[in-house]
Amino acid sequence: MKRIEFHDRKQETKEIIDILDAEPSLITFIYGPINSGKTALVTHLIDHLSEDYKVFYINLRGRFISNYDDFIKVLFDVEHVARYERIKEFLKPVAAVLPESYNGIPIPKDTFLKLFKEKEIEDVFVYIETVLRVFYESGRVPVLVIDELQVIGDMKIDGHLIYKLFNFFVRLTKELHLAHVFVVTSDSLFLEQVYSEAMLSGRREYLRVDDFGYEQTMAFLDGYGWGEQEKEIAWHNAGGKPVSLVKLINAKASGKNIEDVVSSMFTLRTGEIETRLKIVKELGDELVIGDKHFDVHHGKLVSVLEMFISRDEVGADEIDEISKRYLVKENILFADPLTKMIKPQSQLDLLAIRDVVA
Structure with a gap:
């Protein structure tokens, strides 16, 4: 299979960089049609951010979350004892030794088990805020990215979890200016719920990531040696949907007729x-x-x-x-x-x- 390179999201990238360059103050919802390249944009940006930022990326895609236990399992990246034998204290040295981005919030195994046992969601939020503050005070700007947040749906933990999360995100951004928070979703019904939510009024902003336009699509296919007729066939039938274009590129590379x-x-x-x-x-x-x-x-x-x-x-x-x-x-x-x-x-x-x- 031919490797597909990330392509031309200059405008969206600039908008995100502008957000990151400012003081954290709003929750940013990155949305758009399914398979329009939202996750690809975010992961590409994470890979190319400067060392001034520390990213915590939590991808809920394909995860079944029906209760508290499921939720904290996907929320945290458990650090086992062996790693922490190299670190005398968790919260201070960790800011310097952890990777530039993390697939979850780093947590020592014993702390994770304590949260898992006691099932106090407020303790979870306090722990996350503490970790983010350590990075912030070390000169690194924390960036929290939640991909496909709508997966948690109407799950309740002493009330709807989604509202507790929104309140926590508002605290991190609008109140404390401690971390940037990005929520990525392709569920427009979820976004509609968010848009109508009074508690988020004045505390959120939106960035739409759509399919490629005509010029973007033509340039994308040019990069793989496509002729004009083939490009027009692709545009007429698949439009600028990245996942469909990738499928066509791979099909052509394997000798199939477009x-x-x-x-x-x-x-x-x-x-x-x-x-x-x-x-x-x-x-x-x-x-x-x-x-x-x-x-x-x-x-x-x-x-x-x-x-x-x-x-x-x-x-x-x-x-x-x-x-x-x-x-x-x-x-x-x-x-x-x-x-x-x-x-x-x-x-x-x-x-x-x-x-x-x-």
């Missing part, structure tokens, strides 16, 4: 959407919002999708809430609460939708 590959991708996606609609039509489905259950109607879903036959995006107020939430949850549509516009998750989705409902 038109055959995009045809296969289109057939697969069309079939997935048709199957989802068929299930709703024949078996029914429901959406749970809070404690309430709402029926999903096949006819309304089709009516929503028909709007995209002649349009690339529609206003959120043009679509009924249940259909919108369902199609977003199924990763068919992407809703941006900031612009109040809704569009298919990708160019491939747009073409598949038009084929299914035409």
Whole structure:
């Protein structure tokens, strides 16, 4: 498989660097359609930050979190005794000897077991704040990155955990100016919840990472020796979706015909959407919002999708809430609460939708 290099996110990178250059004061939500390159952007930036920063990166993607035990297991990177035999005290020398970035908050095993046993979420926050303060006072700016935070959902630990986390993030940024906090998500329903949350008003900012535009896509494919006709085929069928472009690059490198590959991708996606609609039509489905259950109607879903036959995006107020939430949850549509516009998750989705409902 051909190695794919990170490509042209200069504007987004500049915006993040500008945030890091300022005093920590707001929670930054990095969002966008699925597979638009958000995590790639963040990890690339982490790898290239100066030694002035100490990054703690926590990736919740693919993790099942249903209770306190699950949560702290993914939150911390447990340090075993052998490592700490080289460190006389944890909190002072650690600032100088740990790596530039960490996949979790570093913690001695005995401290971790204590938190695990006592199950006090406030103690967890106190510990994290203490660690971050040590780095801050050593001249390193702590940067806390939580990828796919929405995974914790409505989990409760003496109340909804998400609200406790938001309050903690506000304390780290707005109140103490101790650490930069970035929350990365591709879940636009979660972002919509965040956007409407009064407790975060004036305490958050947003950075959208979208698929590549036309010029970015052309330049990206140029780097792999693509001809003009092949580039246009890719753009028309896959748009600027990085994950789709990578798939096409690897397919071409292995000798496959690009038109055959995009045809296969289109057939697969069309079939997935048709199957989802068929299930709703024949078996029914429901959406749970809070404690309430709402029926999903096949006819309304089709009516929503028909709007995209002649349009690339529609206003959120043009679509009924249940259909919108369902199609977003199924990763068919992407809703941006900031612009109040809704569009298919990708160019491939747009073409598949038009084929299914035409």
